Amino acid sequence: xxxxxxxxINKNISSANAKVNIAxxxxxxxxxTVDTGSIHAVAKFLRTNAEMPFNVLQCVSGVDYMDRMExxxxxxxxxxxxxxxxxxxxxxxxxxxxxxxxxxxxYAAANFQEREVYDMFGITFKNHPDHRRILCPDDWExxxxxKDYVYPKNYNGMEVFPDNKMNFEDREFIVRQDMIKKAQEAxxxxx
Amino acid sequence: MQSxxxxxxxxxxxxxxxxxxxxxxxxxxxxxxQHPATHGVLRIExxxxxxxxxxxxxxxGYLHRCMEKHAENLDYRGxxxxxxxxxxxxxxxxEWGYAMAIEKMLGTEVPRRAELLRILTGxxxxxxxxxxxxxxxxxxLGAFTPFLYAFEEREKILRLFEEVSGARxxxxxxxxxxLWNDWTDEQLARVSNFCDTMEEEAKKYHDLVSMNRIFVxxxxxxxxxxxxxxxDYGATGPxxxxxxxxxxxxxxxxxxxxNEFEFDVPVxxxxxxxxGDCWNRYIVRMKEVVESIKIIxxxxxxxxxxxxxxxxxxxxxxxxxxxxxxxxxxxxxxxFHLVSKADAKTPYRLKVKSPCFTHTSMLPHVAPGxxxxxxxxxxxxxxxxxxxxxR
Numbered sequence: 001x002x003x004x005x006x007x008x009i010n011k012n013i014s015s016a017n018a019k020v021n022i023a024x025x026x027x028x029x030x031x032x033t034v035d036t037g038s039i040h041a042v043a044k045f046l047r048t049n050a051e052m053p054f055n056v057l058q059c060v061s062g063v064d065y066m067d068r069m070e071x072x073x074x075x076x077x078x079x080x081x082x083x084x085x086x087x088x089x090x091x092x093x094x095x096x097x098x099x100x101x102x103x104x105x106x107y108a109a110a111n112f113q114e115r116e117v118y119d120m121f122g123i124t125f126k127n128h129p130d131h132r133r134i135l136c137p138d139d140w141e142x143x144x145x146x147k148d149y150v151y152p153k154n155y156n157g158m159e160v161f162p163d164n165k166m167n168f169e170d171r172e173f174i175v176r177q178d179m180i181k182k183a184q185e186a187x188x189x190x191x
Numbered sequence: 192m193q194s195x196x197x198x199x200x201x202x203x204x205x206x207x208x209x210x211x212x213x214x215x216x217x218x219x220x221x222x223x224x225q226h227p228a229t230h231g232v233l234r235i236e237x238x239x240x241x242x243x244x245x246x247x248x249x250x251x252g253y254l255h256r257c258m259e260k261h262a263e264n265l266d267y268r269g270x271x272x273x274x275x276x277x278x279x280x281x282x283x284x285x286e287w288g289y290a291m292a293i294e295k296m297l298g299t300e301v302p303r304r305a306e307l308l309r310i311l312t313g314x315x316x317x318x319x320x321x322x323x324x325x326x327x328x329x330x331x332l333g334a335f336t337p338f339l340y341a342f343e344e345r346e347k348i349l350r351l352f353e354e355v356s357g358a359r360x361x362x363x364x365x366x367x368x369x370l371w372n373d374w375t376d377e378q379l380a381r382v383s384n385f386c387d388t389m390e391e392e393a394k395k396y397h398d399l400v401s402m403n404r405i406f407v408x409x410x411x412x413x414x415x416x417x418x419x420x421x422x423d424y425g426a427t428g429p430x431x432x433x434x435x436x437x438x439x440x441x442x443x444x445x446x447x448x449x450n451e452f453e454f455d456v457p458v459x460x461x462x463x464x465x466x467g468d469c470w471n472r473y474i475v476r477m478k479e480v481v482e483s484i485k486i487i488x489x490x491x492x493x494x495x496x497x498x499x500x501x502x503x504x505x506x507x508x509x510x511x512x513x514x515x516x517x518x519x520x521x522x523x524x525x526x527f528h529l530v531s532k533a534d535a536k537t538p539y540r541l542k543v544k545s546p547c548f549t550h551t552s553m554l555p556h557v558a559p560g561x562x563x564x565x566x567x568x569x570x571x572x573x574x575x576x577x578x579x580x581x582r
Contacts (some may be wrong), residue, residue: 027296028512055422058517059544061528074515074526074544078422080437083444087515087528109425112552120259135252135581144257145540 002030005052005086009034012049013041021089031072031087039073039090040101046075046088047106053077054086057107060114062121064147068093071100071123092123102128120145217245220563224253230327231577235554235570237563244566247558249551254581262541267293267507268367270541275361277543278579280323283316283352284520286365291446292516292527293367294501296509304497305369306448311382311490312352312364314483318389319348320521321476321483324574328473329400331571332409337400344392347385351378367507369500383491386484393480401474402463410473411464414557414569418467424553428523428546430573433459433475435466440519452489454482469572476574508534522546522574545579 006018009032016038023030034042046054054075063070073088092098102125104110114125115134122143125131133140139156142149153160223234232253238246258277262270274289275282287309294301301309326341349359355372356364364371374382400406421431431438439456441449457478459471509531517526523546530540550573558566 023512024510027298027510027514029514031513056425058425058524058526059528059542059549061540061542061544063530063540072513072528072542074528076517078431078436078438080443085515085517087513107425108423108556109549109552112548116548133252135255135257137252144260149260 001084002032002086006032008049008052009042009045012045013038016042018042029087031089033089033091036090036092036100039071039088040103040106042088043073043103043106052084053079054084055079057103057109057113058085060110060117062117062123062145064095064121064145066147067095069095069098069121069123071117073103098123099126100124101126104128119143122146224250230571230575233551233570233575233577233580237558237566239563242562242564244558244561244563247554247566249554251548251551252581254577256582258582259541259543262538264537266536267509267538270538271366272361272363275363276578277545277582278520278522278525278547278576279360280576281316281320281521282360282362283312283365284320284518285525286362287313287447288516288518288520288525289527290365290367291518292514292529293507293509295516296512296514296529296531297367297503297507299368299501299503301369301501302498303448304373304495305499305501307490307494308370308374308499309365310447310449310452311374311487312355314486314490315348315351315382317483317521318480319345321480322348324476324521325396325400325473328571328574329406331567332406334400334403334406337396340392340396340399344385344389347381347388351381351385354378366500368503369498373499379491379494382487386487390481390484393477393484396477401477407463407470409564409568410469410572413464413469413565414561414572415465415467416553416557420467420553420556424556425549426523426546426553427549428520429472429475429479430523430550430553432457433467433472435459435461435471440517440524444517446518451493452486454485457482469568472572506536508536517544520546522576522579523550543579543582545582547573547575547577547579548582551575551580 002020006020009016009018015035017035019033021031021033054077056076056078058074058076061072069092071090075088076085077083090100092100100123102114111130112134114128117123118125118131119133119135120143141152217238217240220237220239221234222237224232234250236248236250237244258273261273271286271289274285277285322341322345326338329337352362353359355374355378356362416430416434418434418436421434435458437456437458442456457475459466459475461471464470511531511533513530515526515528517524525546526544528542529538532539557569
């Protein structure tokens with residue numbers, strides 16, 4: 001299915017450059033990667049075409065791979081005669097200020113989903129009608145699901161996990177866990 | 192789609208000075224986060240023109256724990272208790288969805304008895320969750336008694352779950368590869384009894400609430416979400432079926448052993464009101480309870496003794512790749528997007544597609560033009576669980 005779909009996209013949208021990432025085995029899912037600039041056109045095509053339509057956007061997810069970022073669109077077709085689902089991806093090489101076109105005008109479901117991806121990964125969606133954080137507070141700094149996220153030491157002048165307020169038993173537990181971990185590492189390096 | 196502050200200019204009356212002074216301004220009203228009708232900590236900023244809602248803006252995140260970040264630091268088994276806390280009224284279904292994603296990537300075969308018992312627990316949980324929806328929805332609309340009726344039956348389900356899993360709300364019962372504990376014959380006999388009484392009770396609820404004149408007037412033709420709206424916003428579950436579209440993953444893309452079972456997919460037909468309104472969403476849930484009973488009865492006839500745990504390595508390591516696994520939960524379709532790295536003991540990325548999050552995004556669309564009381568009925572009818580919305 002993925003190869004046919006990629007061929008269909010390439011035939012109709014020349015700038016899409018759709019590539020299929022074939023899964024190694026049946027255990028994992030294949031996906032289709034398209035060029036970042038063409039996502040709006042591709043989404044529009046996938047929703048409206050007659051051959052292989054996808055009438056529902058289930059969710060938008062981001063993945064941070066340290067050297068690049070990916071935005072995954074889970075598309076599905078809610079038709080009892082032809083149920084199908086596909087993972088559509090775009091790759092963003094710029095991790096500092098990643099930008100991708102919004103698809104809200106095609107799938108209204110993308111509104112909250114894209115806001116969540118912005119909230120968690122700092123990926124900006126161009127032409128989004130309501131571009132702001134959704135789950136974190138408005139004054140939150142940083143983007144929590146990035147792999148290089150540093151946990152804040154202060155929030156609004158309050159110290160996070162102050163030593164004098166920490167549960168002593170919990171702290172003991174953490175210390176003990178650290179000791180066990182170190183011992184395990186030491187024993188594994190010896191072998 | 193309205194932005195946060197774009198509330199529109201009030202229409203200017205230019206007849207004379209007096210009416211000009213009477214120009215109405217929109218009133219900003221906070222519903223929640225501590226409001227009994229918002230089912231938890233949902234805050235909705237409503238702009239009202241007297242009793243009519245002009246805009247509704249949901250503010251989420253009061254229950255945000257960033258469960259997805261937690262999952263990145265836990266091994267694959269350790270995520271299950273966190274998954275429980277997503278939709279705390281349907282923990283079994285949440286665990287099941289997650290376990291299915293891992294099992295598919297692992298290539299584990301789940302024993303037949305475990306699969307059947309998963310269906311049993313999943314459907315019992317669906318009944319429990321729909322009973323909660325039924326009770327709290329009637330409570331939202333001012334009827335207190337149905338809540339007590341619903342909890343009486345729900346208690347029986349919770350007792351059973353408590354016996355098999357040791358917990359009443361957050362079970363950690365469905366494990367990767369199978370189940371934690373087996374059901375005894377005595378417990379299964381009680382399930383059978385429960386099915387009988389529940390069937391009678393469902394009729395009683397129907398007499399008590401469904402055709403109640405006040406209930407019908409509060410819910411019929413209120414908060415209409417059409418099939419097209421549902422596709423646009425990606426709504427699933429009772430919302431989509433209440434709009435009259437026959438779509439159920441258990442039927443259309445069967446997972447587990449659902450293709451062996453015979454059951455109907457109830458849809459909103461508009462016998463009262465129109466398809467897609469609050470009443471039809473409500474009645475779909477009540478009919479699903481009856482269908483779940485059918486499934487449970489079939490499970491009980493199919494059950495045979497056998498193992499309940501498949502072969503799972505002691506330390507789970509998944510092959511490199513990704514998966515998007517969907518399952519049908521009481522509130523709609525739950526999806527897990529899991530990205531794994533080779534030789535890693537923890538998920539690289541776990542994204543939860545939660546049905547309630549999707550349904551919350553429909554509120555700004557249906558709210559304009561509703562009365563405030565009708566808006567409360569609409570919020571109640573999508574059966575929101577904030578643990579899942581905020582994750």
